[in-house]
Amino acid sequence: MRFSKLVLPMLSVGVAAAQKCSNGFPGIEKSGACCVSDCGTCGGSGCSSRESGLTGDDCCTKNILKQGAPCSATGHAPCFLDGDSTPSKSTPTESDGFVYEGCFNDKPEPDRLFSYVTTMDDMTTELCANECKGYAFFGLQWGREAGCGTCGGTGCSQRPGLTDSDCCIGKIEESGPLCSVTGKAPCFVDGDSSAPEQTSPVPSPTPKTSPSSTPRSATPTPPTPVPSGCDTKATVQIDKDTAYFKSGGCATLTDLYNAQDGTGPLWVLDSNDNKVDGAGGSAKPTGRWLLTSNIKIEDDATLFVEGKDRGGDCDVLRIESTGSKYWEIFGHGGNMYFEGTKVTSWDTSKGKEREYKKNEGRSFIRCITQYDDNYSCSGGSNKDMGTCRMDIIDSTMGNMGYDASESYGLTWKVRGLCKNLSNLKLFDKRNVYGDIKNSDIYGMYYGMYSYGHEGGVWTNNKMHDNVQYGFDPHDDSDNLVIAHNVVYNNGNxxxxxxxxxxxxxxxxxxxxxxxxxxxxxxxxxxxxxxxxxxxxxxxxxxxxxxxxxxxxxxxxxxxxxxxxxxxxxxxxxxxxxxxxxxxxxxxxxxxxxxxxxxxxxxxxxxxxxxxxxxxxxxxxxxxxxxxxxxxxxxxxxxxxxxxxxxxxxxxxxxxxxxxxxxxxxxxxxxxxxxxxxxx
CATH class of the missing domain: 2.160.20.10 (Single-stranded right-handed beta-helix, Pectin lyase-like)
Structure with a gap:
């Protein structure tokens, strides 16, 4: 559901509106800390008794840990105009319609203080500070339902066990993600599942003083999740050894199959991975496919590869990969969404997945954002192809990739960074996106590789038996969550x-x-x-x-x-x-x-x-x-x-x-x- 969030600071402070610290908050910068503009006593009487020997004189000096945290929580000197280090709980009145949600801290999330700490009914701001030591922003949070419209558009009623009536009940996972992403019912007041409103991100924590290669400005807001349905179909075009999905909209493998002339490049397989009669165009699809060409997704089109139990048409996709031939699925300013499916290389000469051999290629999947920033340098881009997002949910990905740029198996990358790193602000303008959840990834050259990725959530996966790394986020892949995974038997x-x-x-x-x-x-x-x-x-x-x-x-x-x-x-x-x-x-x-x-x-x-x-x-x-x-x-x-x-x-x-x-x-x-x- 969409909530109206009320995030309370740890203590109320008086500030001069005209002055701001480098982190954007009103106040005066002192030795890397943000103090209120008119500094009074040091958080009450607690400071002078701390082991560090702090007194009221320390209010605006280097001993400050952060603005707003009581002395009892940090052992350092905060600055409060009122001199009170034990504020009372400030709870909205019942007439406001708010519901207490808990004590939260500043883990990255675009629209809220993120990490659930505790929902103790007697929680105070001081107790919350103790729970959240080490974070730049934290506070008590209340939410109020904004009012429920239709359940994310028409998509929810097609999900297993969900209907529009589930919109505002416990089956909702969170506000914003669409049914195809979560399998649960989101709530949009406007009833439009294609474009939930983006809210402003919580400010990033102020870093400690340390060397820095290049300062970064605020990261861009990620695009909305891949839609659960489309108003238009992508255009399918087959040209020699590449099938193109273009012109926005969405498509599936069945759309490619229906567009071909009976001679591939997509073939229907039986349960033993053999081609059936009429496999190239006249046979009834089984949910198992063999791909014998490249697929390229452009122009913000989206390719859905989903299992039949998820309402899709692909339980298994084999990508031909022999010693002499191998193919790719390439999102170049387009999107890919894999859910409840299995995708592997396939050696058609041996009838099995192709394992890695040095100096030989294998099929692979890549998601590329390309941006032309009009910057002339070695390595820079001269094209603007758009943004790519690739999600892998509840799926198996196996035995793909080799040692070549963008060909490692599963790759997310932003093109256009100069070799001398002179245009690092590129990553403030464009990123590549995508989550990996509840999936099994094995036998890749790199388990996964990213370059310029923003905000990925990679959770509850098995990542194993890859030639080199397991998870390998690289250059300027920021604000990632890598959690609840089992990572084993990787070569590096x-x-x-x-x-x-x-x-x-x-x-x-x-x-x-x-x-x-x-x-x-x-x-x-x-x-x-x-x-x-x-x-x-x-x-x-x-x-x-x-x-x-x-x-x-x-x-x-x-x-x-x-x-x-x-x-x-x-x-x-x-x-x-x-x-x-x-x-x-x-x-x-x-x-x-x-x-x-x-x-x-x-x-x-x-x-x-x-x-x-x-x-x-x-x-x-x-x-x-x-x-x-x-x-x-x-x-x-x-x-x-x-x-x-x-x-x-x-x-x-x-x-x-x-x-x-x-x-x-x-x-x-x-x-x-x-x-x-x-x-």
Missing amino acids: HGIIASKRCNNVEIYDNEVYGGGQAGIFLHRSSDNAKVYDNYIHDNDDAGIAFLESFDADIYDNRIVNCKYGIRLSLGSGDNDITNNTFDNISKYGLYTYKGSDSPDVSNGRPKGNKFEGNTVSNTKIGVLGKEGDDNIFKNNVFTNVDTFEFEKSKDTEWTGNSLGGGCLDRGKDFTKGSDTIPDC
Whole structure:
């Protein structure tokens, strides 16, 4: 249902309307914090008694953690004009018609404070602040139904078990997504399922101070989900070895089949994947198909590939792929929607899916947004083809792709980035989109690959037995959610976010059996949250960083890996807290410079905090090499031999339980650090 949202700030503050901080909020910028313009006392009497020794004088100085959070929640100095650090609950009156929804924080979502925390009836803003430590925006939220029209248009009545009468009851999943996406009933006041209104996004969290490759402006709002029905049919045109879907509208494989002349390129198969009599045009479709040409979707047309139990015409699609011939499905400014189906390569000479062989091609699927920004450079685009979206829902995708650009198996990409990165603002103008949910992906060259992807939700999938990576969001793929997946037996990293992939959230995944790291944040993939993952039996680190910053890594369990966590090449200002590392073969906690050339730092890991972690059954509990100002606090080590600090400066070491370990090398600790007995 569409709701009217009421999001309450943590405390009311007085501000001068004429002044704004860099994050867009009214106030004065002080050392990276946004203070109210007229600064009064420091949140009441609580600040002066904090361990950090804060007083009212700290109100507008570097000790501020964020505007609006009480001292009791943060241990830092907020600024409130009223001097009251314990506000009362501000609940809308019943006459307003609002319903209390809970305490929320700022996980990325285009129209609301997103993450459900708790719906305690006695919730106050201070309790909500405690629940939401570490987030830039949070508050209590109430909703009010705006009034229900028809149920998302005509599409809902065609879904299993849903009718228009379901519009405003519990079967609704959320406002906005259409029936074909969720299988549940959305609610639009205007009764139009083709164009739900887009609301303004919640502002992005203000980042901590860290190196930055290139500043980004606000990301564009993603397009509406693929429609559940179309007013028009796409134009189908067959030209030599390519079938085109053009001129907007929607189409299915049956539309292609009906447009051909009896000689393919789409063939009807029986249950044993053999062609039936009249397979090229006269046979009755069975829901199983063989494709022997390329398909190209352009002009904002949409190809639906859906299983018969979802109201579609495709339970299985085999794409011919032999040593000499292989084909692609190519969305080039068009869209693809896969639901309840299976799509694989198919070696027609052997009657089975084609497994990867080095130096040989295989069939693949790609979704390409192409934008001409009139920028002259090597790698730039000279065409404007439009935006592509590809969704994979409740489907199986197997044995596709090889080692060539855009041909990795499942690829989402924005074309047009200059090789010298001089036009990174390209990604503020155009993105590529799509979700992967409840699907089984295997045997790809890369399990999936994206470049310029915005806001993907990749959840509840099996991602396994791929030649290289599992999930591989690359250059400027931002605001992704990668959660509840089982990622295993991939040849390289299980999950890697590489090159300016910001605000990625990775949680509740099991990642194991990989040839490299379980989870890797690479090259300015900043402001990530990685938590509640079980990572085990990988050949490299459980979690790895390379020149990435401002991540929160917490509540992960890492077992039987070469390194517990490793931070290299200047990675800084990362918080690694409350994780468990067990049976690590080399180093539990590891920082080092490495041999790569830095882009945005001096290469020395700096300002990282390791706090409250448990490291057990590891010979070298900590190897801190070539780092500066790193903090190790209140960690528990069990059955470790040594701690080593080599070419590191100003390491803080306090409150750690040594578990019998001794200091093998390194003496450069900050004043006040605890001593470690020498070996």
